[in-house]
Amino acid sequence: MIHVKNLSHSYNKDDKYQVKDISFEVKKGEVFGFLGPSGAGKSTVQNILTGLLQLQEGEAVVADYDIKNISKDMFNKIGMSFEQSNVYSKLTAKENLDFYSKLFDVPTVDSKELLSLVGLEGKENIKAGEFSKGMKHRLTFARSMINNPELWFLDEPTTGLDPAIAADIKDIIKRKNAKGVTIFLTTHNMFIADELCDRVAFIVDGEIKLIDSPENLKLQYGEKLVEVNYIEDNEVKAETFSTILPEDKKALQTLIEKHNIQTMHTKEATLEEIFIKVTGRGLV
Template identity: 40%
Template sequence: MREKAIDARHIKKKFEKDLALDDISFTIDEGEIFGFLGPSGSGKTTTINILTGQLNFYKGDAVIMGKSSQNLSAEHLEKIGLVSDTSGFYEKMTLYNNLIFYSKFYGIQKSRVDDLLKKVGLYDSRNKVAEKLSTGMKQRMLLVRALINRPKVIFLDEPTSGLDPATSRMIHKLILELKAAGTTIFLTTHDMNEATLLCDNLALLHKGRLVEEGKPSELIQKYNVDKKVIIHYFDGHQKTVAFADLGLVLADELENIVSIHSCEPTLEDVFITLTGGKLNV
């Protein structure tokens, strides 16, 4: 049985009179990719800040790597990586010097920086001044910085936001390599396909409350109430039929059918079913 990397129990957090997190609980195993999904303002960043010791809370308990998040030591913090839209960097320094400065802080060899830059496609751009990098390049630079010290737990807040599909696939490959090496990954994303592909488990957050949690495939099937498929024919037309009627259709029309696709919901559909709202806002 795997150890728990993160254990959050009944967390409540207020900002003055506003309740930002309302009794949320979840656990994350070591080496797991955990998706934390919700629209802007739902409490995702607040949760990350609590788990990384940047915010206190007034009720509940949050433990990361066996230590209370409200009492993390320097030794524990060195085992945590974080990429968010508020991560800062030295704008007037080159991309490379930004990372070399950070590697020296941890006593990490330059070769580690070089290898990571090659993995995210930034090695040839290493001498560009940081302020002149595109949004996607800055995002990749911050990802490399978060990985330099080989963290045991890494928080990735929208890691592929603003990236083209090819670069996003490169980042996905790196995330899966991190998982294979035993890294625990806490991932927020608005890309539901990304969450379905990468996450072992996920939680759906709405207005500070968890509305559903589980494996992506299991959640999709749980809310697949219509049980229908779309049939495409050689003559170009298509039709939707219930699972129960599929056998009869195949018996009568198999020679005319090109393909059959299930009509299962997406994670976006599941979220809308549960809340009436959308994830990508």
């Protein structure tokens, strides 16, 4: 669904590039995470792929359309949910969606159905300017689904939302993906990326450092440890063992045989820990 080759971009059109010679592909039906701290180049790439920024150097094909010659038909196939809500404050929630639906040449989803889906039922006739930040974000998210996109660009889809609503948004994303929707997820939230993405790309200072699945990254960079809580002398004690070192494996077996085990679980590196290890940078 997305093919990018040797993409570079400079806002001042000089030798100071915000995106530097990056290449990647997003397969049909995949959830692809584009991960990095603020200023890494995530939004720049996303804006180029959605036609908001002009392609300067390299090649990009989105939903089978060459970005160098963007066709109106491409926008019938893609949806975009921005991190910063850009709704019309003087229009009601329903009016916002009804207006947007008229921009497409394909069948659109009923606005009330979408508002209900994102937890805004009963708010149809309230002006968007009266909404809280989180409600505006949900309205923006609902709007991105109105044309039943085949390729869905999501920029920090759960930012500013309480945990319950964020969980609902993630469930919607999973359901859409299960129906075959390809998703390009831009975020610095490694937890949502770990939960939703088939593959992730780490981008720092405009360069992609690696691309792989969260599972493979954890296997490659994880410490492969087991943490055991057990009873000894009527006290709960804890020890950590390597699952690779022979002496640790032997000691773990002895502990299991001699003591009452309360809990035992593997210690897995988080995506954030792996990101820092690979890039040497945090996510702030």
